[in-house]
Amino acid sequence: xxxxxxxxxxxxxxxxxxxxxxxxxxxxxxxxxxxxxxxxxxxxxxxxxxxxxxxxxxxxxxxxxxxxxxxxxxxxxxxxxxxxxxxxxxxxxxxxxxxxxxxxxxxxxxxxxxxxxxxxxxx
Numbered sequence: 001x002x003x004x005x006x007x008x009x010x011x012x013x014x015x016x017x018x019x020x021x022x023x024x025x026x027x028x029x030x031x032x033x034x035x036x037x038x039x040x041x042x043x044x045x046x047x048x049x050x051x052x053x054x055x056x057x058x059x060x061x062x063x064x065x066x067x068x069x070x071x072x073x074x075x076x077x078x079x080x081x082x083x084x085x086x087x088x089x090x091x092x093x094x095x096x097x098x099x100x101x102x103x104x105x106x107x108x109x110x111x112x113x114x115x116x117x118x119x120x121x122x123x
Contacts, residue, residue: 001023001024001025001026001096001112002023002024002025002114003021003022003023003094003095003096003112003113003114003115004021004022004023004024004114004115005019005020005021005092005093005094005114005115005116005117006019006020006021006022006117007019007020007117008091008092008117008118008119008120009118009119009120010120010122011084011119011120011121011122012121012122012123013084013085013086013121013122013123014083014084015084015121016080016081016082016083016084017081017084017119018078018079018080018081019035019078019079019081019092019094019117019119020076020077020078021033021035021076021077021078021079021094021114022074022075022076023075023076023077023096024075027072027075028072028075028077028096029052029072029075030052030100031052031096031097031098031099031100032049032050032051032052032096032097032099032100032101032102032103032104032109033049033050033068033070033077033094033095033096033097034046034047034048034049034050034094034095034096034097034103034104034105034110035047035048035049035068035077035079035092035093035094035095036092036093036094036095036107036110037088037090037091037092037093037119038090038091038093038116039089039090039091042090044093044107045059046059046105046106046107047059047062047066047079047092048062048066048067048068048079049068049097049103049104049105050068050069050070050077050103051100051101051102051103052072052100052101054070055103056068056103057103057105059105061087062081062088065081065082065083065084066079066080066081066082067079067080067082068080077094079092079094081119084119084121085121086121086122086123087121088119088121089119089120089121090118090119091116091117091118091119092116092117092118092119093113093114093115093116094113094114095110095112095113095114096110096111096112097109097110097111098110098111
């Protein structure tokens with residue numbers, strides 16, 4: 001099982017970026033999929049999650065700016081990030097949960113992880 005995250009980069013505050021996560025090895029169409037991020041010196045934190053039916057949950061810090069989506073036919077999940085701020089700077093990870101209905105927000109509920117993609121937002 002592999003999750004490959006991509007789309008990160010160096011951008012300016014206020015810009016937008018779209019992250020992609022491609023899954024291979026098995027289908028994740030019924031699994032909750034999530035995006036987490038980890039800034040230097042901080043713990044990994046939940047950003048957004050989506051279940052197999054399209055139900056979404058966001059952290060308060062990104063609600064209204066980020067949108068998570070999935071394409072089950074492509075076994076992929078995306079994170080559209082708008083109005084980016086310097087405090088959004090982090091390594092972003094996609095992950096697959098062993099759960100399928102309720103979107104989980106804790107690291108421990110996800111058992112498959114991608115390698116991460118760096119997002120740096122300059123002021």
